[in-house]
Amino acid sequence: MNYLTLNNGVRIxxxxxxxxxxRNEEATTAVSQALDSGYRLIDTAMIYRNEVxxxxxxxxxxxxxxxxxxxxxxxxxxxxxxxxxxxxxxSLERLGLDYVDLYLIHWPTPKxxxxxxxxxxxxxxxxxxxxxxxxxxxxxxxxxxxxxxxCEIKPAVNQIxxxxxxxxxxxxxxxxxxxIYVEAYSPLMNGIKVIEDSVIQDLAEKYGKTPAQVILxxxxxxxxxVIPKTVTPSRMVENLDVFDFELSAEDxxxxxxLDRGERHNxxxxxxxxx
Numbered sequence: 001m002n003y004l005t006l007n008n009g010v011r012i013x014x015x016x017x018x019x020x021x022x023r024n025e026e027a028t029t030a031v032s033q034a035l036d037s038g039y040r041l042i043d044t045a046m047i048y049r050n051e052v053x054x055x056x057x058x059x060x061x062x063x064x065x066x067x068x069x070x071x072x073x074x075x076x077x078x079x080x081x082x083x084x085x086x087x088x089x090x091s092l093e094r095l096g097l098d099y100v101d102l103y104l105i106h107w108p109t110p111k112x113x114x115x116x117x118x119x120x121x122x123x124x125x126x127x128x129x130x131x132x133x134x135x136x137x138x139x140x141x142x143x144x145x146x147x148x149x150x151c152e153i154k155p156a157v158n159q160i161x162x163x164x165x166x167x168x169x170x171x172x173x174x175x176x177x178x179x180i181y182v183e184a185y186s187p188l189m190n191g192i193k194v195i196e197d198s199v200i201q202d203l204a205e206k207y208g209k210t211p212a213q214v215i216l217x218x219x220x221x222x223x224x225x226v227i228p229k230t231v232t233p234s235r236m237v238e239n240l241d242v243f244d245f246e247l248s249a250e251d252x253x254x255x256x257x258l259d260r261g262e263r264h265n266x267x268x269x270x271x272x273x274x
Contacts, residue, residue, distance in 0.1 A: 043071045045073035135180070217242045
């Protein structure tokens, strides 16, 4: 496993396991299998409604807590200073943990303009040691700039949709310049379209890897934290097997040319669901 060091000195595994759309009753088994496969970063959220199942897998794992990196998120309807503090307590209770390693704002929801107060609550939790790092999800450059201007602590992570068809190069560069690591969700897009791209298929054949492994390796070489999701144990193992080869600069450039700004998920400036 590769580890990256966040801007506050905390180390994060570069490849983790995401549990979006994993039902709570399936989450304990899925996360247990992921931990057995070697994953140590588990990414959940209140709105996934599987924190209880994730927590049970953690409790059953016998892995020392300090060896795990657990992320959860505050949902849009829980934003605001006091609401966020309450939501955090509820997430911790569901997870059965004393702290999390990373707590994120799930969406900026600019229409409601509550993410600054929400982030200030995250700063309080961080200062109290109840989360080892804080950050955001789906934040665009202007949202991040407001955090810089109105808050004390820079986000450690910005979790965004990213894959070869939506590379977010400008946002990635901005985050890099400000010491924020990008974490990619939906890293394989929808698991079909990008994987079937002829360039990806060609590179998979060249390197003797699967198309998914080529894409995950591209993320790794972009210095991105990546959290693929699968409930299939064999694919969990396959997704981890990306540290024994390296894409050439020429092949990285070929993937860079695939960018078409194509989102599989919502636009952060337009998503206001509560």
